[in-house]
Every structure is written in structure tokens, then in C-alpha cells.
Amino acid sequence: MEFEFTRMSPNGQIVIPAQIRKSAKFDAKDRFLVISENDTIIIKKLTRADFAKDLALLGRIAEAEEQVRKGETLTLPASMPIKEQMRKLDEYGHSLQRGVRKKKSKTR
Incomplete structure (x- = not known):
């Protein structure tokens, strides 16, 4: 640089x-x-x-x-297996598409 x-x-x-x-x-x-x-x-x-x-x-x-x-975030622990992270992200994405908004950042 x-x-x-x-x-x-x-x-x-x-x-x-x-x-x-x-x-x-x-x-x-x-x-x-x-x-x-x-x-x-x-x-x-x-x-x-x-x-x-x-x-x-x-x-x-x-x-x-x-x-x-807007607080539409999801925090996942780095120690969680990648397949589990992907499943959680998929679930979260579907809930947003249905209009179910999370008000606060949520750790799963």
C-alpha cells in the first residue's frame, strides 16, 4: 500500500x-x-x-x-457449524419475506 x-x-x-x-x-x-x-x-x-x-x-x-x-439483523456465533448457520439464515430470510420483522438483533 x-x-x-x-x-x-x-x-x-x-x-x-x-x-x-x-x-x-x-x-x-x-x-x-x-x-x-x-x-x-x-x-x-x-x-x-x-x-x-x-x-x-x-x-x-x-x-x-x-x-x-431497522434492527433487522441476526447474529450467529462463529463456533456454530456452517450448515447450521445457513439453516438459521434461511429461516430468518423467510420470516422477513412473510413480514415477520424482528425488532432487535437476535443471537441464536
Whole structure:
């Protein structure tokens, strides 16, 4: 991993340092996806092949964050066998589809 320092201009522009642009193979006409989370910004180079996948992933992340906010979560112990975890997840998914919402995070 590389790191360098930069700063923002009064117009809100940030220069990506030359060495990082070179190692990431960024070109002047490239397009980027910019993701913000609190004080962290992620810049991902877009390719046509990745664009649809990235958009779908962002949609799933937003949906998952909304489910967490609503308390629609399920916590499973790491020690539980994977087949049992999958069964519990399947049961939980079916209860959500039927409209049976869990109000709080539940450990099984």
C-alpha cells in the first residue's frame, strides 16, 4: 500500500499524487466512483465491465445498512457449524419475506 499527502483547493479539488496515479494506472480521461463514509473517501476507477457490478453492490450495501438501522439483523456465533448457520439464515430470510420483522438483533 502506498500513501502520500495532498490537500483540497478552495474549489474542492484534490490532486491525486503522481506516483499514486502512476502505480494505479490512472489516466486523464478515466472516470471514478467516489464513496464517502464519515471522514473516509474511497475513489475507485470505473471500467465498463465493473460499472454495473459496482452499482448493484452499492444498492445491496444501502439496503443492508437500512436493515441494520431497522434492527433487522441476526447474529450467529462463529463456533456454530456452517450448515447450521445457513439453516438459521434461511429461516430468518423467510420470516422477513412473510413480514415477520424482528425488532432487535437476535443471537441464536
